[in-house]
Amino acid sequence: MADTPVRDDDIRRHLVHLEVERRLAPRTLAMYGEAFERLREFTDTHPVALREVQVHHARRWAAQMHSRGLASRSIAIVLSAWRGLYRWLGRDGLVPLNPVDGVRAPKVGKPLPKALPVDQAMALADHHPEAGNPLLDARDHCIIELLYGCGLRVGELIGLDVGASAKAAGWIDASDTTAHVLGKGSKRRSVPVGASALKALQGWLAVREQLADPGEPALFVSNRGTRLTPSQLRSRLKQRAIQAGVPTHVHPHMLRHSFASHLLQSSGDLRAVQELLGHANITTTQVYTRLDFGHLSKVYDAAHPRAKRK
Template identity: 70%
Template structure:
C-alpha cells in the first residue's frame, strides 16, 4: 500500500485495479492525482470527506499554477470525481464536491499519421540489427501495427496460440486477429497477406528465442513477453534506419492505418469497427487528417491555389 494515501482512498484504487481492471498506466496516473488531492487537503487542514466545492475549486487552481496542461487537469479531476462518487455510493459523503468543476479547454491536436510512402517504407525495411530472429520479429510487429491498426497493448498481449487465458491471438488460416481492446471488449480484424507472411517468418524462428512455456507471441531477447518500452525503442530505431524524418511511435502506425483506410475507402463506419472505437466521433478525427492531405495536394498542384500577397 502507498503510505501517502489514506486507507479508504487506497481501497478505491484497489477496486479500480481488481474489479474495473484498469490498465497499470491509468492506475499510476490516478494514484498521482489522488496524491495531489491528499496533499492539498493536508496542507489546508481539511479532511477529504469533509471537502466542499470551494476547496476543490481552489485545489484545482493549484494544478494550473503548477503548470499542468488542460488535458492533465481533466484527468486529475476525473480521478477526484470518481473517488467522491464511489464514497457517495457507500454513503460516506452526502454530495460530490467535484461535480460542476471543469478543466480548462484545450485544443485537440490531430493524431499524427505517416504519409503512405513512409509507412510502406517502414514496413518493408529490413532491420539492420544483425540478429535475423529479432529482425523477423520486428518486421512482423510493424506489419501488424500498420496492417491491422492494433494498439500497442493489444499487440503485446497476443499469445502464440488461443487458450482460455489468452487475451488475444492470430488465426492465420482465417487471416484474422482476435484482440481484447479498451473496456475489455473483444474484436476481430482482418490480417493482410504481407502481415501473414511476416508472421510466418517470425514463427519459424520464435522457438529459438522464447523461454520454455512462454505463451507470448512476441518475446524479447531474454525469451519473455516483449515490454512496451522495448517495442517503442525498437520501432524508433527501425524508423531511423529506414530514413524516416520523424519520430515514430506505435500509436502513429495505428493512426496511419486509420487515415490511409479512410483515404482509400471513405467508409467511416467500417473503420470505426476495425479500430474498436465505441463512438464514431473518435473515428471522425481521421477525416480531418484526410482533408489536410487533400488540402496539401491542392496547394501543391492547383494553379489557382497559390495566392499572391497584397502588394506582391
C-alpha cells in the same frame, strides 16, 4: 518572495499569504505575480477598482487575452490565480462575490493524431537492417506489419499468444486471416490480417522458438525469452525507424494512426474504420476525417489552378 511590479495592497498581501501560509514554490509565485500584473493592467485600463470587478469584466478580459494570442492553458492559469485571490478576499468579507467563478478559458482544441505519410510507413515496413540479429529482425518486422496493417494498440499486440486458448487475451488465426484481440474495456474484436502481415508472421513463427522460453505462450517475446513489454516495443520501433531513415519520432500508436488515416483516405468509409479500430463511439474516429481533409487540402493547394498564389 519573488519581486513583482504589482503595487496593489490586496495583491501584495495575497502573495505573502501564498508564500508564507501556502508555501508555494518561487516559480509558482512568479506565475501568480504575472497573472496579478495582468489583472492590475486591466483594472487600470477599464478603469475599475480591484474590489469592484464584476463577472462581465472577467469574461471580457479573458476574451481579450485570447484575442491577443495567449494560449488557452496560460489563460486558465491566469484565471485560476484571479479566482484564488477573490476567494481569499471573500473570506474576509472584502468582496461580495467572486467575479471569476464560472469564467473559463477557451477550450483547447484537441491536437490531431500524428500519422506517417504513406511512403514513410512503407519504408519502415519494408526495412530490413543489413546487420543485426536476424531473429529480432523477423520479430520486429512482424510487429510493424501488424501495427500498421491491422491498426492494433500496443496492449492488443503484446497480448497476442501463439494459438487460441481459454487464457489467451488474443491470437491470430492464419487460416481465416483474422486477428482476435482484447481491446479497451475488455471488449473483443476481430480484424483482418493482410497478406504482408501474414507473410511476416510466418517468417517470425519459423524462428520464434529459438528466442522464446519453453512453454512461453506470448507471440512476441524479448531476447530474454519472455513476453515483450510496451517499453521494449517502443524502444525497438524507435530504433527501427531511425535505421529506416524516417525523419520523425515513431511510436507504436503512430502506426495505428497511420493505418486509420491511410485506410480512410483510400476508402472514405468512416464506419468501417471505426469497427476496425474498435472505437465505441464514431466521434472518436471522426478525428481522422480532419487528417484526411488536411491531406486533401495539400493536394488542392498543389494541383488546383485557382489555389495557386502569387
